[in-house]
Amino acid sequence: MKSTETSYPIEKVRAQFPALERTYKERQAAYFDGPGGSQVVLQSITAIAGYMQRGGANLHGAFPSSWETEQVISEAREAAADFLNVQPNEVAFGANMTTLTIAIANALGKQFKEGDEIVVTEMDHRANVDPWLMMAEDRGMTVRWIPVDKEKLTLDMQDIDTLINDKTKLVALGMASNAIGTIVDLGPAVRRARQVGALVAADAVHAAPHMPMDREEQDIDILLCSVYKFFGPHIGIAAIRESIFKDLEPYKLTTSPSYYPDKLETGTQNHEGIAGIRPAIEFFASLGEGQTRREKILSGYHEIEMYENRLAARLREGLGALENVTLWQAADDVPKTPTIAFKVAGYEPSDICVILAEEHSIFTAAGHFYASTLGDVLDVNKTGGWVRAGLAPYNTEEEVERFISAIASL
Template sequence: MNQPFPIQQVRAAFPALREDENRKPLIFFDGPGGTQMAGSAAEAMMAYISDGMANLHGTFPTSIRTDDMIAEARSAVADLLNCEPSEVAFGQNMTTLAFSIARSLASLIEEGDEIVVTELDHRANVDPWVTLAKDKGAVVKFIQLNPETFTLDLDTLDEVITDRTKLIAVGMSSNVTGTVTDIERIKLRAKAVGAIFIVDAVHAVPHLPIDFKKLGVDILLCSAYKFFGPHIGMSVISASLFDKLPVYKLKPAPQEIPYKLETGTQNHEAIAGLIGAIAFIQSLGEGGTRREKLLSGMQRIAAYEDELTEKIESFLGNIPQVQLYRAPKGVRKTPTFAFTIVGVNSREATAWFAENYHMCIADGDFYASTMAEKLGVYDRGGWIRIGLAPYNTAEEIELFKEGLQWFLTEHKK
């Protein structure tokens, strides 16, 4: 698909972007914390609610529709991520799912075993596994961050991952620096020692086409509110591991996958919204199947975001007062930019942009606290983070450039 990216069509698909004479329009640069919701997602949620809600496995129409809707959601996620529908389990969010999975993995971890996490990751992909290690007397080891390149030091994999390693948890891409990690290289080492390999793809799914089967990992976690949907999390667990995974559950609840991980009544309206969010991505693509359309749509999103990235990366990288935390050329990255300003508390800057330019720009450590400590950004209030989504425009980036130059001028006074 070589046609220009349909930015006006995309923006029209998001209710939060519609102009309203009763409110000032906002510029949303906070996608890494959660994108705006596609109208198709909101409509799917309201349709499920309006047409009559019900719990599962009944003989009456609303219950049957709920069963069918959840089955369709699994199928849609399977097409988005290229996995089997039976490998998809829903939960409150990625963090809650990770803690639940960690608890179920406890039976496979013994005292003295090693669990490997990274210094680059969001703590949602660190603390569940660290807690598991503490409970079982296992040893926690970190793949270290290179503070010069903002990438993981993978040259030490043979030393960090050993024959005693039983579990490895790595983020596919950083929600702060945008760095995309070489998952294939880590996977090969994980397979060599027989370790369970877990990937946090929360920040990756909105920007990169994902192929669970090709990745060959054991567990992948993500959240719909990061890719235009409602607040709901998903885990994809390879059937070979999922089948033997013991879980804490009610005695009468289903024993088979994927249901056994889904304790209690799920958020049915959010699952309906997830279908609508995936339909939005599908609408941007081409092909004969939903998977082909989703892959094409994600490739189209990535190409457009790459165009926007070029407009902002060189700008931030050439301002003396700005320190940009960005991996060098040649390293794949998402359109996510973390920076600090000399002599400025990051929260002061984001508040200024909100007041003067109606821009939603986030500040803080974004739960990547290990990296924040290592890079020493807490004395500046953490990072300022600009994250792009397919509804952002070149015009919005030009306004940000204008605003930052004005802010720096004002700050000198």
Template sequence: MTTHIDVERVREQFPALSRTHRGQQVVYLDGPGGSQVCQAAISAVSSYMSRGGGNLHGVFPTSVETEDILAQTRQSVGSLLNVPAEEVAFGPNMTTLNLAISRALARTWQPGDEIVVTELDHRANVDPWLRAAQDRGVTVKWLRVDTTTLTLDLKALTDLLSPRTRLVAVGLASNAVGTVTDVRQIASMAHAVGALIAVDAVHAAPHMAVDRDALDADILLCSAYKFFGPHVGIATLRRDVFESLDIYKLQPAPSYIPDKLETGTQNHAGIAGVGAAISYISTLGRGATLREKLVTAFDLIEAHEEALARRMRQALQDLPSVTLHAAAEGVRKTPTIAFTVASRAPREICQEMVDQYGIFIADGDFYATTLAHKLGLGQVGGFVRAGLAPYNTSAEVDAFLDALTRIVKRGS
């Protein structure tokens, strides 16, 4: 049985990895903002367009083929997230889908009801709920992040919940610092008071096997452009929640799930690419079913990425003038490395890395604005963030660490 990823074989499936910048081979460490796209997804998008696309509900072949692609991709996403295909909806991105879901769900809220959001999350799983609460006169409570441990203070959640709590929104993994949150525990606490739980799995989905029902989530969202596919958002809602949603939609549009959430014409070519990206991931694993192959693939992906991430974190901790922003060793994390360099703006570090070494890393608060503010980084440019993917190599980690060491020494 395969016990590790053949990185060179993986790299062959990503055409973008051949890119150079100023004569140097590009090192892509910007995966947390969006992965590179695998050849299977590129080919699926191109094939759909070149064969002729068609809108839905027609009798002609391109329409029928499009409906088949959507059905097949729902099945694939169902295997990815371990949910029924009919509970999978597509949209432009996670944020747009969550705005639609929050607006619809809030129609059942009353003044005096309460919701809980967190200080660790990307604003895509905060602001849609804040705006919905504002529209309905609902009280917002914030679950604190411990700025020392970079984890949520789950003990404080007990005091935030009440019989008036309608929803808890939480991220499975922080897109800024990588902390993986115990969503199952939060869901248990939320359900005990009759509240729903909405989970942002955008940052988690590229790095680990996600099981919506094992997490006990009522709503879970992710985006294919983070796991080697095109820019397509994905939402999956538990059937009873989904069917009860009074979605803002056009009158003639379907009122049944999942179509009622897919307002307007979808990105059919992109959805074809989503299915192909999931199929590609499955080739890295083993098993009798697509789900089994995906789970074993993510076990290998996580092991590969964590080994590289551990080296990076340790080296950064040993580098003078560098502050690593990460949870403790025993806390599960994605391979997302956030750090700051004393007396240097994050943008300056990123600019030198790309200009001099061809290394692509990013700077900013990455829409985790509350976390950045609480860490005192909101006004100084946020973090520098590097992230790992299955196509990253040990040599690339060495190149990153060598380049950063040179930059830090020059600036000291």
């Protein structure tokens, strides 16, 4: 399908999300909290319940429910591989992105030594900072930070050749800011990392719901995301380049598999949650066209991006026109996710969220959203952080106008 301003199938999309039927204070709830966790698509809910209803089982059993569990995991890996443009055997599942990153950092740290260096950024969620900082502290490594340009609200890459040098072993980057929505141009840092032989780890948790993932094109070694941010259950995904994964030595039980990707998946996995991964990914494909699932996913992303960006432009315009509202957003020529961070003069951000919920049935969140260094740099943490409005494919024009009117009423 080719999207225009009127052809995006919003009613078809909304029909796939049962949570949208919820009412609060006798009004239909409007979810603007997608960056913290999206609503779950019906097909994913059905798959989770179906797995449990049929009878779940652990792996390696000589009976049907065990074989079916292995098949569920295999299908989920194949779907994730199409989603990220990786190989299925490079995909590992875990409790969430944070847990996976800590496990990967602990394993990678065994390969590094005192005097080696890592690079992190001031814009990132702490899940793509603290695991690497802990690793660096354990190994006696030096940490360097890519700063935020406080005026442009982008990463300042002007000293990248110094920050990433011959001692650098790993560069950790976020693909998009979960707080202010800036989509990061990874190119300069990735190219410099390749020049010095450093690994690149990328946090795609906030980016994955809004823009297509391509590990090969983006030249990333370790790519991480979370399914609950794109319409599925609370499961983390790590895609690790095979040449790195095969030598990785995670902390694990002696009896656990020593082959990848299983060696990173410590303990019994959330099998019912894994059953919900493929349907969540296929939601993107359902909006697209093509011969393969990958082609349909990319086409579906195109439809979603155009729709979300149009709604986000209206929301930014409406909020920006209000005298006492301050937006934190990069310039118009900087790509952004449909995530808007703002403050209203005279109100605590958390109080605004209460008013939105109790008086307008609009669900939002306030704070620094674990991008605490960014909040410090931009000097907002001491005043409660931001209010964050995040759009998803199921939000409507009416909800956007309702949001603008609610803030205007303050």
